Amino acid sequence: MPMYASMKASETEDKMATMALPIRELELSVCVGTEKARAKTECVVFYSKARADRPSVSLTLKLAFYVALLRWLLKSLVKSQRAMIRLYQMTDFTCYRNEEIVRVAKSLDRVVERGRPILDKLQLLGPRAHALLGATVQAQLAEQLEHLDSIAESLHVAADEEATALLAMAVEEFSAVSELVTQ
Amino acid sequence: MARCDLDLRHPKFRRAASPALEVGLNTLRNTVAKDHKLSRWVNHPMPGYPLYQNKIWKWDFAPEGDRSSTRKGWRLYAYVPDPKATEPIPATAFLCYDKAAAPSGDHTLFVAKAIKKFLTETIEVKTVDSPFRRQVNGNGEIISLCENCCELVLISADVADVDLAEGTHQCTVGDIAAVAEE
Numbered sequence: 001m002p003m004y005a006s007m008k009a010s011e012t013e014d015k016m017a018t019m020a021l022p023i024r025e026l027e028l029s030v031c032v033g034t035e036k037a038r039a040k041t042e043c044v045v046f047y048s049k050a051r052a053d054r055p056s057v058s059l060t061l062k063l064a065f066y067v068a069l070l071r072w073l074l075k076s077l078v079k080s081q082r083a084m085i086r087l088y089q090m091t092d093f094t095c096y097r098n099e100e101i102v103r104v105a106k107s108l109d110r111v112v113e114r115g116r117p118i119l120d121k122l123q124l125l126g127p128r129a130h131a132l133l134g135a136t137v138q139a140q141l142a143e144q145l146e147h148l149d150s151i152a153e154s155l156h157v158a159a160d161e162e163a164t165a166l167l168a169m170a171v172e173e174f175s176a177v178s179e180l181v182t183q
Numbered sequence: 184m185a186r187c188d189l190d191l192r193h194p195k196f197r198r199a200a201s202p203a204l205e206v207g208l209n210t211l212r213n214t215v216a217k218d219h220k221l222s223r224w225v226n227h228p229m230p231g232y233p234l235y236q237n238k239i240w241k242w243d244f245a246p247e248g249d250r251s252s253t254r255k256g257w258r259l260y261a262y263v264p265d266p267k268a269t270e271p272i273p274a275t276a277f278l279c280y281d282k283a284a285a286p287s288g289d290h291t292l293f294v295a296k297a298i299k300k301f302l303t304e305t306i307e308v309k310t311v312d313s314p315f316r317r318q319v320n321g322n323g324e325i326i327s328l329c330e331n332c333c334e335l336v337l338i339s340a341d342v343a344d345v346d347l348a349e350g351t352h353q354c355t356v357g358d359i360a361a362v363a364e365e
Contacts, residue, residue, distance in 0.1 A: 150258065165318075165326045166302070169316065170277065170278070
């Protein structure tokens with residue numbers, strides 16, 4: 001029995017370790033990708049305004065270059081965010097220590113906080129720039145940021161003893177009533 | 184791809200009365216009927232409560248055609264009695280709130296308030312002698328909840344501590360009633 005228990009514990013630890021590694025890598029990739037996209041969005045907005053004030057070939061070329069770069073960055077950000085969401089959906093956070101859950105939740109908060117201004121800035125661009133960037137990638141980014149926000153919310157609640165106890169009470173109340181209704 | 188049968192007709196399901204929300208809920212039900220992992224699905228973790236693990240699912244949904252970057256839309260919590268049931272997996276919605284009302288900073292406080300509101304509106308006080316409901320979590324600790332004001336009294340492994348906390352609990356509902364009587 002103790003041997004079985006220790007084997008189970010070690011299996012869980014192994015599983016956690018193998019899951020934690022790609023999660024950390026993806027978190028880093030998403031954080032860096034978000035920062036890069038934010039900086040390039042600023043560039044696109046700057047050159048877009050400058051070109052509107054003083055139209056020139058040089059500014060048009062610079063704008064085209066940064067739009068193309070931003071498009072590529074946003075696509076790659078959306079891709080890594082999607083992979084991270086899938087990984088989070090598969091992760092059993094009950095195996096995690098409370099501090100680790102809080103760390104992941106805060107990391108997600110940062111991604112969402114820094115991602116939302118990108119979308120706000122993109123709204124300042126004209127229809128041509130929007131068409132060049134691609135409507136799908138912007139919609140996907142907005143969608144995924146909300147999904148990450150929802151995951152962060154769940155993790156914050158899971159790390160809070162009182163909120164989780166209240167949720168357990170609510171489910172207990174609800175499930176008891178559900179059983180009665182079924183009967 | 185697992186299909187889900189989302190029940191929105193439970194008598195205790197709490198939601199605001201809004202035509203846009205009704206449309207959104209029906210759209211969500213149709214979406215998760217195809218695949219439960221759509222519509223920003225989250226399997227809400229319940230550390231310390233193995234009984235409820237994988238049984239609370241959450242979805243986000245927005246008004247139709249909304250593509251804004253703001254926090255428009257709603258968040259729905261559902262109870263899934265058997266997540267490994269044959270498809271479509273039954274899920275019953277129990278709590279829904281407008282995301283616009285949620286602050287971007289403090290998720291936990293807002294959700295805790297929403298759950299307290301749900302408990303206040305739905306809980307049925309079954310015991311006459313004691314207004315406290317007790318539950319044991321996965322760590323063997325006792326969780327005591329006042330069924331009158333829906334405030335969490337104490338989480339402790341020591342029964343004496345829980346007894347003491349319940350004995351000294353100042354129920355806000357009682358205070359309100361006393362003021363009303365005066």
